[in-house]
Amino acid sequence: MKQSRLMSLVESIANVLVGYGVAVVTQxxxxxxxxxxxxxxxxxxxxxxxxxxxxxxxxxxxxxFERWRRL
Known part of the structure; x- marks a missing residue:
């Protein structure tokens, strides 16, 4: 199943927001x-x-990776 560019961005933002919290607490x-x-x-x-x-x-x-998947 293909993931749209928008959903790629949404997933990345969610991942990074969690990472932000982890990074600050770790620091x-x-x-x-x-x-x-x-x-x-x-x-x-x-x-x-x-x-x-x-x-x-x-x-x-x-x-x-999405581009490679389409090759």
Whole structure:
């Protein structure tokens, strides 16, 4: 079954939003172990940057695999 571009984007967004939450919580828990002190605002901003990169990567890979599937 073919997945539309819109549904690829929706799935990628859902995946990345969950990843954002996991990333921020992980940063809050792990950074202090390595001596990195950050505020919640800094963690949220870093998480946002990683989320944007992840969204683009996820969408591009999904479209690439869809193209390969059609060959």
């Amino acid at each position: 809050i828990l792990i950074f202090p172990i390595f001596g990195l002190q950050t505020t919640l605002a800094q963690n949220l901003k870093m998480g946002l940057v990683f989320t944007i990169v992840s969204l683009g990567r996820s969408y591009a890979l999904r479209r690439l």
